Structure formats: C-alpha cells, structure tokens
Amino acid sequence: MTDYLARLNPEQREAVETVDGPLLVLAGAGTGKTRVLTTRFAHILLTGRAYPSQVLAVTFTNKAAREMRERVATLLGAPADGLWLGTFHALGARMLRRHAGLVGLTSGFTILDADDQLRLLKQVMEAERIDTKRWPPPLVMGVIQRWKDRGLPPARVTAAEDTDIADGRARALYAAYQARLLALNTADFGDLLLHTVELLRTDAAVLADYHRRFRYILVDEYQDTNLVQYYWLRLLAQAHRNICCVGDDDQSIYSWRGAELENILRFEKDFTGARIVRLERNYRSTTPILGAAAGLIAHNQGRLGKTLRSGRDDASGEKVEVVGLWDSEEEARMVGGRIEALRADGHALAEIAVLMRAGFQTRAFEERMIALGLPYRVIGGLRFYERQEIRDAIAYARLLVQPADDLAFERIVNLPRRGVGEGALRTIRDHARSAGMPLFAATAALLAAGTLRGRVRESLAALLGGFARWRAQLDQEGHVVTLATMLDECGYTEMWRQDRSPEAPGRLENLRELVRALGDFETLAGFLDHVALVMENDEGAQGDRVQLMTLHAAKGLEFDTVFLPGWEDGLFPSQRSMEEQGARGEEEERRLAYVGLTRARRRAIVSHAANRRIFGSWQVNMPSRFLAELPPEHVNEPGSAALERDRRAGLPPAFPFFARRPREIEPWETPSRAARATTIAVGARVFHKKFGYGTVTGAAEDRLDITFDKAGTKRVLDRFVDPA
DNA sequence: AGGTTAGTAATTTTT
DNA sequence: TTACTAACCT
Numbered sequence: 001m002t003d004y005l006a007r008l009n010p011e012q013r014e015a016v017e018t019v020d021g022p023l024l025v026l027a028g029a030g031t032g033k034t035r036v037l038t039t040r041f042a043h044i045l046l047t048g049r050a051y052p053s054q055v056l057a058v059t060f061t062n063k064a065a066r067e068m069r070e071r072v073a074t075l076l077g078a079p080a081d082g083l084w085l086g087t088f089h090a091l092g093a094r095m096l097r098r099h100a101g102l103v104g105l106t107s108g109f110t111i112l113d114a115d116d117q118l119r120l121l122k123q124v125m126e127a128e129r130i131d132t133k134r135w136p137p138p139l140v141m142g143v144i145q146r147w148k149d150r151g152l153p154p155a156r157v158t159a160a161e162d163t164d165i166a167d168g169r170a171r172a173l174y175a176a177y178q179a180r181l182l183a184l185n186t187a188d189f190g191d192l193l194l195h196t197v198e199l200l201r202t203d204a205a206v207l208a209d210y211h212r213r214f215r216y217i218l219v220d221e222y223q224d225t226n227l228v229q230y231y232w233l234r235l236l237a238q239a240h241r242n243i244c245c246v247g248d249d250d251q252s253i254y255s256w257r258g259a260e261l262e263n264i265l266r267f268e269k270d271f272t273g274a275r276i277v278r279l280e281r282n283y284r285s286t287t288p289i290l291g292a293a294a295g296l297i298a299h300n301q302g303r304l305g306k307t308l309r310s311g312r313d314d315a316s317g318e319k320v321e322v323v324g325l326w327d328s329e330e331e332a333r334m335v336g337g338r339i340e341a342l343r344a345d346g347h348a349l350a351e352i353a354v355l356m357r358a359g360f361q362t363r364a365f366e367e368r369m370i371a372l373g374l375p376y377r378v379i380g381g382l383r384f385y386e387r388q389e390i391r392d393a394i395a396y397a398r399l400l401v402q403p404a405d406d407l408a409f410e411r412i413v414n415l416p417r418r419g420v421g422e423g424a425l426r427t428i429r430d431h432a433r434s435a436g437m438p439l440f441a442a443t444a445a446l447l448a449a450g451t452l453r454g455r456v457r458e459s460l461a462a463l464l465g466g467f468a469r470w471r472a473q474l475d476q477e478g479h480v481v482t483l484a485t486m487l488d489e490c491g492y493t494e495m496w497r498q499d500r501s502p503e504a505p506g507r508l509e510n511l512r513e514l515v516r517a518l519g520d521f522e523t524l525a526g527f528l529d530h531v532a533l534v535m536e537n538d539e540g541a542q543g544d545r546v547q548l549m550t551l552h553a554a555k556g557l558e559f560d561t562v563f564l565p566g567w568e569d570g571l572f573p574s575q576r577s578m579e580e581q582g583a584r585g586e587e588e589e590r591r592l593a594y595v596g597l598t599r600a601r602r603r604a605i606v607s608h609a610a611n612r613r614i615f616g617s618w619q620v621n622m623p624s625r626f627l628a629e630l631p632p633e634h635v636n637e638p639g640s641a642a643l644e645r646d647r648r649a650g651l652p653p654a655f656p657f658f659a660r661r662p663r664e665i666e667p668w669e670t671p672s673r674a675a676r677a678t679t680i681a682v683g684a685r686v687f688h689k690k691f692g693y694g695t696v697t698g699a700a701e702d703r704l705d706i707t708f709d710k711a712g713t714k715r716v717l718d719r720f721v722d723p724a
Numbered sequence: 725a726g727g728t729t730a731g732t733a734a735t736t737t738t739t
Numbered sequence: 740t741t742a743c744t745a746a747c748c749t
Binding site: 192420424576592 | 725726735736737738739
Binding site for chain 1: 740741
C-alpha cells in the first residue's frame with residue numbers, strides 16, 4: 001500500500017517522510033527531485049495530514065506546475081482538483097484577486113505583459129520629461145523590476161537607491177508608474193507578488209486566513225527565488241513551519257532576474273532546526289558526463305557542496321567531446337552533419353538538443369537544419385501570445401472586457417487603419433485627461449459633442465458602435481463566437497487577408513487557433529488571465545524533431561544527445577555577464593555550463609569556433625575558459641583517437657582549433673540522400689514556410705533556386721515549398 | 725494620414 | 740545583420 005515509498009532510495013525517502021517542520025532538500029541534477037516533490041505531496045494527502053486544498057505547492061514555471069499536477073494525480077489515482085499548485089505568479093494573482101480591494105484594484109484587474117509595461121513606462125517617462133533616448137525605458141524598467149523583486153514598493157525605496165539613472169528620478173518614475181497601473185486597474189508581473197506580500201505584511205487578518213488555509217508548503221527550484229518570493233514564503237510558513245524547499249545551488253541561473261542564492265543559505269537561519277537532505281545519486285547521465293560536469297562546477301566558490309555520484313553502473317559511457325572549428329558556419333555544419341549521422345544510426349531526433357547561450361545563436365543552426373531537411377523545433381522563440389496578431393486580438397478582447405483599458409485602446413484604435421492619426425488621437429487624449437476619463441469614454445464624448453469630423457468621426461462611430469454590439473453579443477452568445485465576430489467585423493481579419501506578405505497566412509492561422517483556444521475557457525476574463533500568466537508555446541510538441549533552445553530554457557529537461565556550441569570567451573561565459581557581475585557573473589555562467597552538460601544522458605558534444613559572424617561582422621574568439629576546467633580524463637579532444645573514430649563511423653572530422661579553413665566543400669556536405677528530379681517547374685510561384693512567396697528561377701535535382709518576394713534569392717529543397 | 729526612406733542602435737537569459 | 744525610429748515625401 002505504500003509502494004510509492006518503496007520506489008525511492010533512502011535519501012529520497014527521508015525527504016518524503018520528513019513531513020513536519022522545515023526541510024531543505026539539496027537535489028543535484030538528475031537526482032529525482034521532481035519525484036521527491038510529487039511523492040511528498042501525495043504522501044501528505046494519503047496519510048491524511050491535509051486536504052488537497054491545504055497544501056500550497058509552488059513552482060517556477062508553468063511546465064513544472066503542470067507536470068507536478070499530473071504526477072500527483074497519478075499517485076493519487078484521481079484528478080488533482082482544488083489544489084493551490086502553480087507558479088509564484090499564478091498563485092500570487094489568485095490571492096490578489098481575492099483581496100484586490102485592499103491594494104486599490106478591483107478583482108477584475110488585468111495583468112500587463114512585458115510589452116505593455118514598457119509602453120506604459122515610456123508614457124510615464126515622457127510625461128515626466130525624461131529623455132527616453134538617453135534613458136531607454138527597458139533600462140529604467142529593469143531598475144523598477146529589481147525593486148519589485150526585493151519587495152520594495154515606491155514608498156519603501158530609500159533616496160540612497162536613486163542613482164544617476166533617469167536623471168536621478170527613477171524613484172519618482174516608479175511611483176508615477178505604479179499610480180498609472182492602479183488608475184488603469186492593472187498589475188504588472190512583479191505586482192502580483194509585491195502587492196500580495198504587502199498585503200500579508202500589513203493585514204493580520206488576511207495573513208491569519210492563509211495560515212489557517214495552508215498547512216503544508218512545497219517549493220520547487222528554490223535557488224531561483226528572489227526576495228519577494230522569499231518574503232512571501234516566509235510569511236505564509238511562519239505559523240506552522242511545515243515548509244519544504246527543493247533546490248540546487250549549482251543550478252542557480254537567474255540572478256539577473258533578482259534570484260538570491262542567499263535564500264538557500266539563510267534557510268537554516270530563518271527556520272531554526274531545519275533538516276537538510278542531500279540527493280546526490282544521479283540516475284540520468286553517464287559517468288564521463290557527470291565527471292566533466294562535477295569537475296567544472298568544482299571551480300565555483302561558495303557552494304553548499306554536493307558530489308554527484310552515478311546511480312547507474314555504466315562507467316563505459318562516451319567521453320564528452322570537445323570540437324574546435326574554424327568558424328561559426330562550420331560549427332553549424334558540424335552539428336548538422338553529426339545529427340544526420342545519429343539519425344542514420346537510428347537515434348530519435350527528439351532526443352537530440354542543441355543548447356546555446358543566447359537566442360540569436362539559434363538562427364545559424366536553424367538554417368542548417370532547413371538546408372539538410374532535418375525537422376527541428378525552436379523552444380522559447382516568440383511565444384504564441386507574444387505574436388503581433390495575437391496581441392492585437394487580445395487588445396480587442398481586453399477592451400471588450402474593460403473599456404477603461406487605455407493601453408488596449410491605443411493599440412487598436414487605428415488597427416486596421418481607420419484614418420485615426422496623431423492629430424485625432426491627441427484630441428482624444430487631451431479630452432480624456434482634462435475630463436479624467438478613459439480614452440474610450442472620451443472618444444464617445446467627443447463624438448456626441450461633434451468635435452470629431454469627417455472620416456475620423458465615421459470610423460470611430462462605427463468602432464464604438466461595434467463595441468456596443470459585441471458587448472451585447474457577449475452576454476447572449478458567449479465569448480468564443482463574440483471574439484470571432486468582433487475580429488471579422490472590425491476588419492482585423494480582413495486586414496491580414498489583404499496582406500500579401502509571407503507571414504499573413506500564418507497569422508490568420510494563429511488567429512483561428514486563438515479562437516479555438518478560447519473555447520477551453522469558461523469566461524473571457526479567465527482566458528485573459530491565462531494569456532498573461534501562461535505564455536507558452538506548445539505547438540508542435542509532438543513529432544520527432546531536433547530541439548533548439550537556450551541553456552536557460554533547457555533547465556529541467558534531458559536528452560540522450562546534447563550539443564553545446566559556442567563555448568568561447570565573451571560569448572560563453574558572456575562578456576556582459578562578467579562585466580556587470582564580475583566573479584559572481586562568471587560563476588553563474590559556469591553554473592549555466594553545468595546545467596547544459598547535465599542535460600545529457602549519453603553524449604555531450606561541446607564546440608567552439610575561432611571566428612564568429614556576429615551582427616554582420618566577423619569576430620575572433622578564444623576558446624572558453626570553461627573548456628580547460630573539464631577534467632581531461634572525461635574529455636575527448638580531436639586530433640587522435642577522436643578523428644580515427646569519426647572516420648570509421650563516417651562522421652565529419654572535427655577540425656582542430658585554428659586549423660586552416662578548408663577550401664573545398666566538406667565531405668559531409670555532399671547530400672547523401674538519393675537525388676530525384678523536382679516536379680516544380682521553373683517560373684512557378686511557390687510558398688515557403690520561412691521565406692514566403694517567391695518565383696522559381698532554377699531547378700537542379702530536388703533543389704530549387706527561388707527569388708522570394710521578401711527574402712531574396714535562396715536555394716531550397718523542393719519539399720519545403722508548396723505551389724502558391 | 726500614411727507610406728517610404730535613411731539613419732541609428734543594439735544584440736542574454738524570462739515568470 | 741536586422742529592427743526600429745524619425746524625418747520626409749505623396
């Protein structure tokens with residue numbers, strides 16, 4: 001009956017069964033941390049210590065939350081409903097909605113996304129006459145967010161914190177920005193926690209309510225928590241002290257977002273008598289991979305100290321390969337060639353990942369994948385809800401739900417074009433300000449007063465009339481039909497239908513997908529919350545594709561084969577990180593490298609290029625300092641055995657660093673697939689998913705030369721285009 | 725109003 | 740290299 005406990009090793013079992021009192025679980029990479037958390041959750045419920053609604057379980061990402069929910073449900077043998085399980089932000093939002101009135105919001109407040117935050121801050125800065133050229137809003141936003149990460153509302157920020165940023169008026173801007181947020185009945189991401197913590201700090205009744213409610217608290221990825229999150233946890237846990245935090249100091253990679261590694265170190269101080277359990281048995285990776293990762297991370301000071309041991313018995317695993325190449329293009333070819341070889345050997349593409357330091361690096365690999373015809377997926381690019389057309393449609397939806405949403409109004413008032421230009425908009429803004437009303441209401445007033453004339457008057461009257469109609473329809477026919485009708489009647493879908501650009505069909509498809517997704521929610525407001533909090537990109541999760549992503553995005557994932565390109569000083573470790581954070585920055589970069597290596601189950605291929613194309617010009621790079629920190633006994637460098645093995649396996653040779661750039665085409669560039677004649681004729685109009693519409697100007701075997709309308713001339717495989 | 729062009733700036737990671 | 744903005748032209 002307690003067979004779920006029997007499946008754990010002794011340390012894991014201790015972490016699960018130490019239910020009462022504070023507990024810190026230091027869980028190395030691949031040591032079964034998620035299993036411990038979910039089993040512990042189930043254990044608390046199954047032993048009758050608490051009802052599902054009395055456990056608070058916090059994760060860092062939506063994906064982790066979903067996974068935990070599913071696994072708890074499996075352990076319980078029943079759907080896990082009514083749980084307080086989610087990300088810090090989602091749970092914060094849920095709490096804030098219950099007490100919105102206490103912080104000056106109504107429970108229907110909307111959550112601003114990053115884009116809206118910046119636009120709003122920019123408006124505030126312009127109103128305060130701060131030069132937004134000299135002080136870019138993103139920079140100022142960063143300062144404000146760091147304050148929020150530390151749990152500081154404007155009133156708690158001391159004068160000493162005002163640096164030269166924004167002419168020394170960052171604090172004033174912060175206060176003005178917060179005032180605007182309240183006026184618009186909105187909260188930004190940081191507010192979801194900041195407001196909640198202020199509430200718990202100042203309102204004893206609210207705090208007592210949550211103390212009664214939550215008897216057990218579980219926290220995932222504790223090393224990534226920032227100060228507000230820490231205060232939030234401490235306030236909620238201080239009554240019963242049944243808090244269990246799981247984390248790994250070696251995987252702390254979010255300090256730039258305010259994460260405080262200190263939180264782990266102070267855990268014992270704040271929760272006296274806390275037990276600490278270390279999970280060190282790794283069940284994921286081979287011995288060489290673990291050895292390389294351990295050797296690397298040992299170069300960091302100030303660790304809590306864990307030694308990963310292999311939980312499996314396979315000392316015979318492949319060594320970590322280190323490959324030096326002439327330039328970044330050759331690096332992409334090497335990775336592409338190796339992936340082709342792996343596929344030929346029967347490896348699943350979905351078990352291969354290319355993990356890089358920065359997002360812009362994906363492009364080179366993407367192009368290589370396209371050229372080779374390898375299916376791939378980029379994780380964490382532009383997310384669905386960040387796309388222009390989706391944000392436009394959502395702005396319409398927001399305005400429908402909340403007519404006072406000025407940000408949404410400004411976004412769509414002239415979209416599609418309605419002849420509302422800067423002049424008309426200024427008239428509306430002026431009236432709104434002087435009358436103290438939202439832009440939407442101000443427009444209605446100006447129309448009634450006859451101030452607006454001509455085409456502007458007509459189109460705005462039509463737009464406002466439309467909103468009146470759609471609001472009525474919302475009650476009668478529901479949100480799904482209404483959104484679809486609204487997007488059609490306002491001319492938005494028509495706008496994209498008229499658009500001849502290559503992205504237009506995809507955008508229309510996305511809009512259809514949006515309407516479909518809306519059907520999963522009972523109310524429009526619920527959907528908008530989801531949009532703000534769960535910005536994810538789930539499309540195409542299925543299918544056997546190579547995974548391309550950043551190292552940050554890879555945390556928590558694992559793959560049989562991991563490629564780690566771009567290990568060059570300046571890129572990785574990143575120049576910027578080291579300039580801004582010094583030794584601390586370098587240590588965080590090293591942790592990132594550690595995270596990357598430990599994603600690999602069976603093989604890891606690290607590479608570096610001597611020359612890298614970066615923003616159009618070539619940059620000469622030195623190999624990453626991290627390479628020298630990998631213990632030689634776990635590493636294979638090209639030159640001897642590696643070359644010989646590659647040759648026998650028919651793999652592309654790994655070029656010695658600084659080798660002469662070869663003049664001829666590499667052997668692995670010759671397509672191995674059987675050439676066949678294309679069926680597409682020269683002169684045909686075609687459509688390509690990435691490059692858009694174009695005209696075929698030449699054909700050889702299955703390759704086409706196409707002059708694209710927007711993307712220039714390219715040579716692509718015929719299977720990637722469709723007749724236009 | 726709206727489209728076009730030229731100039732400039734920025735390039736890390738994300739709930 | 741691209742993306743964004745500001746100024747300029749229709």
